[in-house]
Amino acid sequence: MAELKTDVCSVTAVDAEKVAAVQQKLPQESAVRALAETFKVLGDPTRVRIVMALMLDELCVCDLAALTGLSVSAISHQLRMLRNLKLVKYRRKGKMAYYSLDDEHIEQLIQVAMEHVHE
Amino acid sequence: MAELKTDVCSVTAVDAEKVAAVQQKLPQESAVRALAETFKVLGDPTRVRIVMALMLDELCVCDLAALTGLSVSAISHQLRMLRNLKLVKYRRKGKMAYYSLDDEHIEQLIQVAMEHVHE
DNA sequence: TTAACATTTGAACGATTGCTCAAGTGTTGA
DNA sequence: TCAACACTTGAGCAATCGTTCAAATGTTAA
Known part of the structure; x- marks a missing residue:
């Protein structure tokens, strides 16, 4: 008591x-969960590679598949996740879908995390 | 050809x-993997709560368990993960283990991610 | 010594993840 | 109209994750 x-x-x-x-x-x-979701989506090597590639250039699904050595389907699944979390956006041009980053914060996150892993 | x-x-x-x-x-x-690992460890609500709590104060395992409503064991498992990735450190005082953040980059990461989720 | 306590650890479990495969949508050019 | 193409989607599967439970470690105080 x-x-x-x-x-x-x-x-x-x-x-x-x-x-x-x-x-x-x-x-x-809810804020904690949203925060964790954002980190989680970056917590996978494939998605990190996608994001870092898009920091350098606008790329289509096919390009990203070639770049990573994964199937187009696998990349598309991951892009959907990144899209849902508003980390990437895309524009359609005919059959193609050109992806790019949707938010300047993402580059900052990558930057800071890079500093951390390099001690 | x-x-x-x-x-x-x-x-x-x-x-x-x-x-x-x-x-x-x-x-x-290897750099991509290390980067993803860092994000992944922050990609869980429990660990985000632990990290944010440690941004405010130095706390023992028991405190963190009380704070989150989880078992002491669950917290200890999560702290090990955070320790391995060098996100938290601890000092021993008798039976107790007082945890705190190990790296100023973590607070930056939380900060930037907060900005992202708040649009 | 012993009991109590704070913490760590390992096994086990259901839930979630990331991929593949097959099928689907929608656009283009023949 | 139709086949080819770029991409998306859903089901399914092995692998990983986050928790619990039981047992172990190590410290303190009686």
Whole structure:
């Protein structure tokens, strides 16, 4: 009764006050999920390659397939994911679909992450 | 014979020259993988919450469990992953392990990604 | 010593992922 | 109109992921 716990399971929160203060400042559930989704979509070598290629040039699905050595279908699936998360956009020209980056933040993310992996 | 293809499968690379130029500028396999690994580790709501909490304060495993409503074990598994990727570090004080961020780039990544999700 | 505790670890599980394959859509040029 | 083409889509499958549970490690205090 006296003890301040997080009820769910009997975790003995060492510093309940600190925990409460931090919890209050954390963004809400939906923001955290959106953030994780954005990172997750970049968390795959194929998609990183696609994004980095599009940082250099506008490319069609076929180009990206050739570039990565993967099937056109595989690339198309990945592009849909990148499209849904608003990381890439495309323009149609006849049968072709030319893809490019949709957001300047993506290049920043890649840039900063590169710095991290290079220690 | 005359046609320049990317041999692997018979992909009709629309602009072989452009593809070759881009391919040459892309970082090598290992760098791409390391980059993807970094994003992937941030691509989960639980780990995003852990990282954002550690941006605000140094916390022990127990605190993080209380904060997220997950088991201590689950948090410990996730912290190991974050540790392996050098995103967090910890100091021992008796039985406790106090975790904090290991790299200023992480906060930048969170920052930029927040800007992206807020359009 | 021992018991209690904070944390870590390994096995196991259902859920999700990234690919392939086959079939589909829509555009072009013969 | 029709075949060829660029791309998209859905089903299916092996591999990976995130959690739980049980057991282990290591520290503290009695």
